[in-house]
Structures are given as structure tokens and as C-alpha cells.
Amino acid sequence: MHRTVNRLAGAGKGIAFVPTMGFLHEGHLALMREAGSHANVVITSIFVNPTQFGPSEDFTAYPRDLDRDAALAESAGVDILFTPSADAMYGKDHETFVDLDALPNHLCGISRPGHFRGVVTVVSKLFNIVKPQVAVFGKKDYQQFVIIRRLVQDLNYDVRILGVPIVRDIDGVAMSSRNSYLSSEERESARSLFRGLQEAQQLVWNDTRDASILADHVSRLIHSHPHTKIDYVVLCHPETLEAIPRVEEETLMALAVHVGPTQLIDNTVLTSNRPSMELNAGLH
């Protein structure tokens, strides 16, 4: 890969990069299309990264389908697919890790110790391998997006990080490779996450600003659906991820919910004021 990317750089080609764990869906393809609008060459990695899975998590069960992924990536404009083995990425003497002190101590990082250390380490490695000018991440993994931006700033990577909005299926469920684990009944319950976020936004616009009231409302809504177990419903600052008691300005609402055995996450950035129609029209 170093030879390939150095050759591209020597030919004056810009590289945009989309790291993934494969089992691609429309959400990933949106990242790839976005990448294509920022550089001559789009490189996507497919690597189910062992260091970001905890011992009791679904590393071996994580869905994989490389042939299908390759066709989908090509259809979305990807030029180079990088699919290293775990042994190639982590030699037997591997002992170097990248980690953040504060941002992982929120949301999913609390129940997944070491998860973001694994994410940040593999993204650092991939940046050093692919040497992109632009890298594109989905905002469904919002905490990951914020952490990668911090990584790039703190370690001075010359990489522009772009975040792409969540892509939802027609029933409102956020696209995720892990949706393949859901039964049809669980899928029905999974719709409550987005419905909860939508209702929270309506409540804020109708002047319910108290974070605990909003979180409680969403928790009850989700909990009224079968097979759901709420891991967290949190309102927090969209940059620092620190908890926020009242929605006075843009506030991240982030959810993690077990639906059956599968953990799903979803989020939205709540705006404190209903967007004005005139203003929106003016922006087009």
C-alpha cells in the first residue's frame, strides 16, 4: 500500500479514504460517494479490527461478505479496496497503542473499555498506511467521529475529517451491519429509537428543555416496545460529550439500546429552535 499511495502522490493524485469493517450498506456507500467528491482516488479499507472488540463481544460473529462488499464498493466509486489480514495488521510483537484520556469516558466507551483505544489505534495505522488528504466517517458512530477529529488535531495528522449524516432505512432504522442480527419482531422494536429522537426534538421545539425529562420520555417510549433494554439515553455537548442538564443550544442526544441480543445505537443533534421555513427557503 505504501508503494501504491506513494505512486499516486507522485502523480499528483489526491486520496480520500473510507475505513470500514465491511458488510457494506447504504450508509457506507454514502461515505464512499462523499469521498469521491473530494479527491481523485477513493480508497476503502475493509478490516474487522480485533483490538476494538471486547472479549465478550461479537468479533468472530461479526458479519463478513467480501465478494458482495467489493461489488458494492466499486458501484460507489471506490478505486482501491484495502483488505489486510489481522496478522498483517498486528504482528506478534505489536505493543503500540493510541488512546485518548477523556472522550472515551462517555457513552459507549463506558461499557466498552478499550473499544476506542482499538479504534484510534487502527485508524492511526490506516492513516499511516493510506496517507489520505481526506477521510470520511459516518455520524451514526458519533462518539467515534468526535474522537477521530480529536486524534487528528492532537497528533497533527494532515487529514481533513468529514462527517456524513446517518442514512436510515425506509422504516427509520439507522443503517448498521449489525441490523442483520435482528428478527422481524426486533426490527419493529428497533424503529422506536428514531421515533424517540424525533419526539425529543418536537418536545424541545415545544419548550421542554430539561434533559432528564427528555431522556425519560424517550426511554419510556423505547421501553414500551418488546425485546428492548436501554443501555443509555444521554443528552450531552456535541464536542466534549459532557452531560448537559438543559437544551439551550445544539445538544447531542445519543441512544444505545439492546434489541434482543443486538446493541443498536442512534443519535441526533437536537436544535433548540424550530428551523424557520423562510430561512430554509433562503438557503436553497
Add this chain to the structure above:
Amino acid sequence: MHRTVNRLAGAGKGIAFVPTMGFLHEGHLALMREAGSHANVVITSIFVNPTQFGPSEDFTAYPRDLDRDAALAESAGVDILFTPSADAMYGKDHETFVDLDALPNHLCGISRPGHFRGVVTVVSKLFNIVKPQVAVFGKKDYQQFVIIRRLVQDLNYDVRILGVPIVRDIDGVAMSSRNSYLSSEERESARSLFRGLQEAQQLVWNDTRDASILADHVSRLIHSHPHTKIDYVVLCHPETLEAIPRVEEETLMALAVHVGPTQLIDNTVLTSNRPSMELNAGLH
């Protein structure tokens, strides 16, 4: 710096990099000259990195003389001097660190917790800023050299790491910015470090292979000089830094000694067999 190095890369120039903490001496200049033989452009950084100093260490007292350094660097062929401020390198929200699990738990890492985390973090940052093809380090800081090689391998940096042998003053003392702290009496005692290493090599060639006998001999020799306090005398594997009980193959002998209030380090790679004169001649 990103703009500068991207412009150089666009013009097809290779970059060799020498990171330093300044107060340059012949040892640093040897690194710069070596760098110049591997690339079109030599970049040197001078940055006294706060994150690699412990709270009781000499960060504020560390000697600095930028004007003198700039002239010396230029004389050694340096094209670009990078001298960032601590505030520019570590913003107030900085929270990302790079660390190794095993190699820091030896030699100087034991008494300097967090030291190599600071070193590895700043070197990662500097690599991302300068984007060199080659980086040159001195083997006086042998543990640092081994750790940086591991960093590059583990995080897939596309940087070739070169190590340059220790440069010694005419009295045998290894060049170090911290030598400026020594009184003339302490300087006399400082000579015992290299003398100890030389005697250990002679003993090995005369078939004294037991690591504890060799370490003991060197410790006694150094200790017989005034103002000395031995921090460690260790024989270990030159790659893993694991302790070695007998010198059967190439073995690192590493010393750390307080001479007065100043900690000095020195080392040599002991060879098990006296080099043959014929063989040496044949190699020329």
C-alpha cells in the same frame, strides 16, 4: 509546516528528519550529516517536549540556546529548522497519547514513568507534521531508538529509522546536552562510564560471560569515582531489552549513573567474539 512539506513532496524532494531538544552538540550534528546523505532536504526540530519530563525532572532547567543551535544546524546541512512552542504542540484540550506496552518497562523507563509515552507521542506528532521518508536517531538513547523503531513498525509509519553510533568527546564521555551541568571534578568521574563499558567488552573477549559478574565489575569501577551513584548497569537483549544472564551473542550493556545531580547514560553492544583483524581488513 504541512504546507511546506507538501510543497517539497510535490516538487519530488525527499525529506530526512532529525528531532532534537536543542542545545546541539557533535552528536546531534552527526545525525544531521547522516540525514543529509539520505534525502534532498534535511529538517530538524528543536523542541523541549514537556510531556517527556517527570514533575521532578529538569524541564525548566534544560539548557536552551536557539541562536547558537541555528548556526550549528546550518553548518551541518540542515535546510529547515522547526521550533514550535509548547502551546502550539499541545493545545489546552490535548488528550491523545501514544504508548507502548512492554519496551518502556526496562532501563530508564522504570524510574521515569510516562517518559517514553511523552517521547513516542511527540515523535508521532512530529512524523505527522514533517512527513519524512527517513528519520535519524542517536544510539546513545538506545532504548528510545528501539522504541521508535517499534512505533514505526506497529503504527505503519512509512519512515525509515536510522541509528547513529554514540559520538564521544576526546575524554570518552558520550556527548550529551546534560554534560553542561557537570563540574570539572564530576566530568572526570563521568569518564568511568565509557571505561566501564570498554573493560566489560575486554572481559567478555577474555571469556567472562556471566552478566552479573560483568555488571558487578562495571559498577565497582564507576563507584570507585567520586560523586557517582549508579541507577542501573544492565545486560539485555538489544531488541527486546529483556535481561540476559550470559553474553552468548550480541548483548546491550546499558548504564545510567548519577554524577553529582546529573543523570548520565551510556551503552555499548557487547560482541561475544573479538573481531578478527583479517575479517575487518577484508571488509574495507
